[in-house]
Amino acid sequence: xxxxxxxxxxxxxxxxxxxxxxxxxxxxxxxxxxxxxxxxxxxxxxxxxxxxxxxxxxxxxxxxxxxxxxxxxxxxxxxxxxxxxxxxxxxxxxxxxxxxxxxxxxxxxxxxxxxxxxxxxxxxxxxxxxxxxxxxxxxxxxxxxxxxxxxxxxxxxxxxxxxxxxxxxxxxxxxxxxxxxxxxxxxxxxxxxxxxxxxxxxxxxxxxxxxxxxxxxxxxxxxxxxxxxxxxxxxxxxxxxxxxxxxxxxxxxxxxxxxxxxxxxxxxxxxxxxxxxxxxxxxxxxxxxxxxxxxxxxxxxxxxxxxxxxxxxxxxxxxxxxxxxxxxxxxxxxxxxxxxxxxxxxxxxxxxxxxxxxxxxxxxxxxxxxxxxxxxxxxxxxxxxxxxxxxxxxxxxxxxxxxxxxxxxxxxxxxxxxxxxxxxxxxxxxxxxxxxxx
Ligand code: XUL
Ligand code: CO
Numbered sequence: 114x115x116x117x118x119x120x121x122x123x124x125x126x127x128x129x130x131x132x133x134x135x136x137x138x139x140x141x142x143x144x145x146x147x148x149x150x151x152x153x154x155x156x157x158x159x160x161x162x163x164x165x166x167x168x169x170x171x172x173x174x175x176x177x178x179x180x181x182x183x184x185x186x187x188x189x190x191x192x193x194x195x196x197x198x199x200x201x202x203x204x205x206x207x208x209x210x211x212x213x214x215x216x217x218x219x220x221x222x223x224x225x226x227x228x229x230x231x232x233x234x235x236x237x238x239x240x241x242x243x244x245x246x247x248x249x250x251x252x253x254x255x256x257x258x259x260x261x262x263x264x265x266x267x268x269x270x271x272x273x274x275x276x277x278x279x280x281x282x283x284x285x286x287x288x289x290x291x292x293x294x295x296x297x298x299x300x301x302x303x304x305x306x307x308x309x310x311x312x313x314x315x316x317x318x319x320x321x322x323x324x325x326x327x328x329x330x331x332x333x334x335x336x337x338x339x340x341x342x343x344x345x346x347x348x349x350x351x352x353x354x355x356x357x358x359x360x361x362x363x364x365x366x367x368x369x370x371x372x373x374x375x376x377x378x379x380x381x382x383x384x385x386x387x388x389x390x391x392x393x394x395x396x397x398x399x400x401x402x403x404x405x406x407x408x409x410x411x412x413x414x415x416x417x418x419x420x421x422x423x424x425x426x427x428x429x430x431x432x433x434x435x436x437x438x439x440x441x442x443x444x445x446x447x448x449x450x451x452x453x454x455x456x457x458x459x460x461x462x463x464x465x466x467x468x469x470x471x472x473x474x475x476x477x478x479x480x481x482x483x484x485x486x487x488x489x490x491x492x493x494x495x496x497x498x499x500x501x502x503x504x505x506x507x508x509x510x511x512x513x514x515x516x517x518x519x520x521x522x523x524x525x526x527x528x529x530x531x532x533x534x535x536x537x538x539x540x541x542x543x544x545x546x547x548x549x550x551x
Contacts, residue, residue: 117182117198121465124206134462137469140476142207146483147439154438154479156447157410157472158210158251159203161217163422164464165195169456178459187220192235200242206468210251212299212449215286216259225278229285236289243293251297251447252343252379252407253290255282258303258351266304268322269356276321283329291338297407297446298333299379300326301345306352319356323370330375341406341445342372343379346395348388350420359388360398367404377406381451382434383413383420393433400441407446408438410471424452424467424474431478432485432549439482448475481549490544494537 127136142152159165168176180186182194195218199211218239219231243249257267257279265271267279290298305322307313330342344367346357357363360378367373378399385395392412399405412425425431438444450471454463485491501507506523509515524530 117201118205118461118465121205121462123204124465124469135465135469137476138473139480140472146479147486149443151476151479152207152209154443155472155475156210156251156444157208157468157475158212158447158449159199159208159468160409160449160451161195161199161211161213163451163453164202165199166217167453169454169459171456177456178454189219189231189234192219192231193238196235196239196242200246200248202464203248204246206465206472208468209247210249210296210447210449212251212253212451214254214256215282215289216256218289221260225281232285232289236292239293250290250293250295251449252299252340253286253293253295254299254301255279255286257282258301263304266302266306266318266322266352268302268325269305269307269318270321276325280325280328283325284332287329287333287338288336291333291336295338295340297340297343297379298329298338299343299345299407300329301347301379302355302357303347304352305357306349306355308353319366320370322356323366323372326372326376327370330372334375342376343406343446344376345379345381345384345409346388347381347384347420350387359385359390360395360402360404364398364402364404373404377404377445379407379409379446379449380405381409381411382425382430383411383422383451384409386413386415387418387420391433392430393437396434396437396441400437405438405441405444407444408434408448409451410448410475411450411452422451422453423455424450424471426470426474428474428477428481429545429549431474432481432545433478435475435478435482436485439479439486484548484551485545488544488548491541494541498534498536 122135124135124137126141127133129138131138140151142150144151146154166180168178168180170176181191182198184191184194203211215232218235219228222228222231257263262275262278270276287298344357344363346359346363347355348358349355360380363378367376380395380399382392385392396405410425411422412427412430414421414423450468452471454467502511506515
């Protein structure tokens, strides 16, 4: 198989003064930041579906990008050409991981036995491609939202037959993930939710989803899967209400059903904003619950209320996100670009521009987040803000060695507390700008 991207060179770091469009300006993989290389901090991944599949088709028009890679779509030749193109692409960018849904890899057949045979064939082909490279699988998943059988969800469906079909897809996707050495396995509950409450048994549906996840954990562990399972929260789209609304909701669900030891969060920036949260909020909620696993790196459009999956360019947001990641001790998963080119950016060159943009944005975010931590003004402020809990009655509260009576006696003796110290938000925002633009 010949080169697909022969017009594009290997992408190297050239520094911020370079104007070469095919060079990194900030992502210098060997540069050490807080004791680790940039490459160790940022395990970037390519999303098979967007990069090798999405051709710009939308509700109003056909695709604009040619992702046939010289073969007829819907054939195994095309599936293999995508593997070839994907590996060439990842090698040129120095991307070490990929993520996939089962039917991103092969066209789905009418009979699941044939789909599974195709998955065996393509995963053999991918394994062969992986040899002699350091490219690995970040995570796999099953597409349980596209086919009409999943109109009422997969785990949440009203049909036991469809439920079993979902189980069969999860089982096979786990087999392939393990075969390719995947670090994780994702459940994004695309249609695990409801449109109309009066025709929905919410408790029944949530119990069934949890059961499917338990069966997946049992099976995964039985075939030697040691990685994390992930829930990827998203509040809506395609369903009006999805059960994994946001990180707090998903974590509560995992705890309720005893799944919290095996699952972590895969946080997607655009899903956070759809839930009316910031990206960093979702990362913080996951981290403080010990459940920050992996990230789907993208960004939404503040003017649009749906999941636009744009390549991240917002350095301010990336800095705040990387601040959370660094504070949490780093990811066990990685940074999957669940992002796609805009429809008019339809050329092969644009695929590279998009990844260079995304990788440089997170590299800058990492550099600036580390500078914020090293600067210390924010940390010092937060430490000082809560300092009344370091001694006296405050310490007793933290140590859980006081009572409501004692706190009350303390208050009555005081007569009236002083106001808490200023939150200093504007000062801290200025510190952030100072560090960002120094
Ligand atoms: C959809 C989405 C998915 C998951 C994997 O919004 O993010 O692509 O990442 O199913
Ligand atoms: Co995603």
